[in-house]
Each structure stands twice: as structure tokens, then as C-alpha cells.
Amino acid sequence: MKTWCMLNVRRRKGRVARNRNQRNSKEHNDSIPCAHEKEIVQLRKWMKLYGFGKCSLVPYIFPETGRGLMASADISSDDLIVAIPRCLLITTETVLASEIGHWIKRWKPLLCPQQILSVYLMWETQKGAASEWHPYIQTLPGSFTTPAYFTDTDLQLLPTAVFQRAVQLNQKLCVFYQQIIDFSDTYWPESVEIFTFEAFRRAWYTVNSRSVYMEIGKSEFVRGVENNLALAPFLDLLNHSTQAQITAGYDRESKTYQIRTLVPYRRYEQVFISYGPADNHKLLLEYGFILPNNPHDVFNFTFDDLEILLRVFDVQFWDKKSEIIRQKHLILNLSCSDEGLSWRLATALQILAMDWQELQQWRGAMHQETVSVKNDRLCQTFARYLVTKAMFEMDNHQVPDNFEDITVNQKMALQLRNIDKEILQKTLDSLVKHVKD
Numbered sequence: 001m002k003t004w005c006m007l008n009v010r011r012r013k014g015r016v017a018r019n020r021n022q023r024n025s026k027e028h029n030d031s032i033p034c035a036h037e038k039e040i041v042q043l044r045k046w047m048k049l050y051g052f053g054k055c056s057l058v059p060y061i062f063p064e065t066g067r068g069l070m071a072s073a074d075i076s077s078d079d080l081i082v083a084i085p086r087c088l089l090i091t092t093e094t095v096l097a098s099e100i101g102h103w104i105k106r107w108k109p110l111l112c113p114q115q116i117l118s119v120y121l122m123w124e125t126q127k128g129a130a131s132e133w134h135p136y137i138q139t140l141p142g143s144f145t146t147p148a149y150f151t152d153t154d155l156q157l158l159p160t161a162v163f164q165r166a167v168q169l170n171q172k173l174c175v176f177y178q179q180i181i182d183f184s185d186t187y188w189p190e191s192v193e194i195f196t197f198e199a200f201r202r203a204w205y206t207v208n209s210r211s212v213y214m215e216i217g218k219s220e221f222v223r224g225v226e227n228n229l230a231l232a233p234f235l236d237l238l239n240h241s242t243q244a245q246i247t248a249g250y251d252r253e254s255k256t257y258q259i260r261t262l263v264p265y266r267r268y269e270q271v272f273i274s275y276g277p278a279d280n281h282k283l284l285l286e287y288g289f290i291l292p293n294n295p296h297d298v299f300n301f302t303f304d305d306l307e308i309l310l311r312v313f314d315v316q317f318w319d320k321k322s323e324i325i326r327q328k329h330l331i332l333n334l335s336c337s338d339e340g341l342s343w344r345l346a347t348a349l350q351i352l353a354m355d356w357q358e359l360q361q362w363r364g365a366m367h368q369e370t371v372s373v374k375n376d377r378l379c380q381t382f383a384r385y386l387v388t389k390a391m392f393e394m395d396n397h398q399v400p401d402n403f404e405d406i407t408v409n410q411k412m413a414l415q416l417r418n419i420d421k422e423i424l425q426k427t428l429d430s431l432v433k434h435v436k437d
């Protein structure tokens with residue numbers, strides 16, 4: 001897990017402290033406790049049996065973020081906030097040592113860690129109360145708000161780049177599922193009714209949105225070199241914030257997976273972790289939510305967008321230029337943000353704007369720390385065209401007939417469009433300003 005920006009953690013006095021206390025108590029009043037709910041009580045009891053100790057986090061439903069964990073006492077910077085015993089973690093090792101381990105070992109072709117954990121979750125879920133993991137499984141969501149759960153109408157409302165990625169991810173999900181049933185249908189007949197697509201999608205997104213990073217090490221029974229996923233009950237109730245700062249990892253001495261906060265929390269505040277510096281496109285695709293003021297937000301262009309420049313502006317020496325752009329991996333981050341064009345996008349546009357003579361010295365553009373789009377009129381024109389076109393596309397969508405009945409997914413898709421539009425508008429403003437300057 002990665003850490004992110006430090007909160008200002010000085011002691012708050014006077015009006016600032018009063019305001020914060022008022023805000024805390026408002027958040028507290030608006031939140032609904034859920035620690036008394038049957039599933040949570042059973043989870044805590046069961047975890048206690050396996051050595052999970054006391055901690056200062058209590059499950060609550062928060063108005064902005066849904067279910068999460070609240071500080072039941074003041075928490076200081078560097079405090080250990082949660083420690084989950086090894087025997088309560090689900091990793092590929094857990095699965096290989098389980099009653100279905102022999103199947104996983106025989107699977108051809110080998111499964112990747114996320115497939116293995118998904119197979120295990122599906123298997124244990126169908127056992128109901130008979131599963132040793134039942135107290136955990138019953139706290140897991142039944143469905144998700146990632147685009148894999150969107151209807152065609154919902155998908156159409158997404159910004160184009162997210163739509164394309166969502167389609168790719170859905171296709172990948174089908175491939176991963178097919179790899180499961182190809183083997184199980186032939187060799188493991190009793191699993192056929194259990195491994196439905198619906199069960200797989202749920203298990204896959206459970207692992208996708210809730211697992212933590214834990215180095216397990218390569219295994220001859222696991223596909224790929226990366227074997228580092230763990231499901232961690234209770235800990236996976238922590239929501240994401242860009243302001244959270246944590247350290248996380250497995251502690252061999254105590255045999256627990258630990259999270260330590262690097263920022264303090266007051267009693268009644270929601271405690272967060274960081275899922276990494278993710279923009280809203282990634283948050284929606286992987287986790288099914290977006291953050292209105294996400295400092296990592298960018299608008300991504302694709303190589304297809306650059307190809308449109310070829311058609312509209314009849315860009316000369318296209319083959320050579322596109323080869324350089326691909327070769328130098330400029331397509332990896334063709335983005336803009338509140339801060340303007342990314343270095344890669346600005347450099348790609350510079351290359352596209354070059355005449356034959358300039359193109360002979362294209363390497364010069366690669367060595368400049370910041371590329372001055374400002375001084376290059378053609379480059380400016382390209383940039384403004386790309387941004388204006390993307391803004392136009394943002395508005396060009398079918399709002400559902402009955403706006404009143406708009407679903408959660410549709411609302412998120414439209415919200416994402418608005419956020420993207422704001423980024424594009426700010427980029428356009430800065431480009432126009434440069435021209436005026």
C-alpha cells in the first residue's frame with residue numbers, strides 16, 4: 001500500500017479546534033453505528049477466537065463514504081490502528097492448504113492469484129454457515145458499483161476513455177472466467193453449479209477492491225511472479241482518502257498484518273487508509289466510487305485522439321512521428337490536469353508539430369524538462385483542438401429520459417463527466433491564457 005500527503009497535524013487551539021470539534025460531532029451525529037449488527041458482532045467474536053485483539057476502530061455508516069471505521073478514541077500519529085492475525089488472512093497459501101488445494105495445484109493452465117482467491121471465495125460462500133469463513137463472508141458486499149455491474153445505458157454515460165477501459169476490463173473478466181470453467185467443467189463436475197459468472201464477478205471484485213498487498217513469494221502452483229494478495233477481515237472495512245498516510249505490511253514477529261497511521265485522528269472521526277494515488281477513472285473502474293476533489297485527477301487522451309489530428313490537420317510525416325511517439329512511450333501518459341498538459345502529451349504534440357528539418361533533431365524535445373507549448377503556434381492549435389473536442393464529447397450524451405429516476409451508477413457516470421469537463425476547462429483556460437501572455 002502506498003502512502004500519501006501529510007495532513008497538517010499541529011495541535012488545534014481556539015476557534016480552529018472548536019470548528020473541528022463541531023465538525024467531528026456533526027459527522028458523528030450524521031453517521032449510523034453498525035457495530036451492533038448481527039454480522040459485525042459475529043465477525044468480531046469469531047476474530048477474537050483467532051487472536052484479534054482490541055482496537056480503537058468501530059464500524060459506522062458514513063453519509064459520504066458508506067460503511068467504514070470510526071475512531072472510538074483519539075489516535076496519535078504512529079499508532080498501530082489494526083493488526084490482523086495471520087490465520088485470519090486469506091492468501092494463495094491458505095487456498096493451497098485448504099480442501100480445494102489439490103484442485104488448484106492441478107489446474108491447467110495455472111491460475112493467477114486473483115483467480116485463486118476468487119475460486120476459494122466462491123467455494124466457501126456456497127457452503128453457507130458451514131464455512132469456517134462464514135462470519136467474514138457474510139460481511140462482504142453482494143454486488144459492486146464498478147462498471148462491470150453497469151447496464152449498457154450506464155456504460156454509455158461514461159466518458160469515452162473510461163468506457164473503453166471498462167469494456168476492456170469486462171472482456172478480461174470474461175477471459176478469466178472462461179479459464180476457470182474450461183478446467184472445472186471437465187475435471188471438477190461438482191463445482192459447475194457453484195462457479196457461475198455472477199458468483200465469479202462478485203468474488204473477483206471482492207478481491208479487487210478489498211485485498212491488501214502482502215508478499216507471499218513465487219509458487220509453482222500460481223501463475224506469474226506476483227503473488228502478493230491477501231484478504232484481511234475487518235481491516236477491509238477501511239475506506240480510502242487521499243489525505244490518509246499509513247504504513248502497512250506483515251510483521252513476522254507478531255505474525256500479524258499491521259496498519260499504522262502517520263496522521264492522528266480525533267475520537268468520532270472516520271479513519272482512512274490510502275489505496276494509492278489513483279485518479280477518478282481508476283477509482284471507478286477498480287473500486288466503484290469517485291472523489292469530488294481528487295488531487296490526482298487527470299484527463300487521459302489516447303493515441304486515437306492524436307490520430308484525429310492527422311486527419312483534421314493533415315499532419316506531415318505521420319509515420320515517422322507516430323513511431324517516435326510510440327517508441328519513446330509518450331502514449332503512456334497523454335493527459336492534462338489542473339496543472340496543464342502532461343510532459344508526455346506536450347512532447348508528443350511538439351513532435352507532431354515539427355517540420356522535416358526539426359524532425360531530424362527530435363531528440364532535443366525529449367531532453368527538455370518542460371516543453372514550451374506556448375511558443376509553438378501549431379502545437380497550441382493541436383492542444384486546443386484536442387481539449388475542445390473532448391469537452392464537446394463530454395456534453396454529447398443522452399441523459400436518461402426520466403432524470404428523477406437516475407440510478408447510482410448513472411449518477412456517478414455523469415458526475416465523472418462533469419469532473420472531466422472541469423479539468424478540460426481549466427486546461428483550456430490555461431492554454432488561452434498562454435496565448436494572451
Ligand SMILES: C[S@@+](CC[C@H](N)C(=O)[O-])C[C@H]1O[C@@H](n2cnc3c(N)ncnc32)[C@H](O)[C@@H]1O
Nearest residue numbers: 065066067209210236237238239240287288289
Ligand atoms: C476496502 S472496502 C472499504 C469498506 C467498504 N466501504 C465496506 O462497506 O465494506 C473498499 C470499498 O469501499 C468503498 N469506498 C472506499 N473508500 C471510499 C470513499 N472515499 N468514498 C466512497 N466509497 C468508498 C468502495 O465501494 C470500495 O470499493
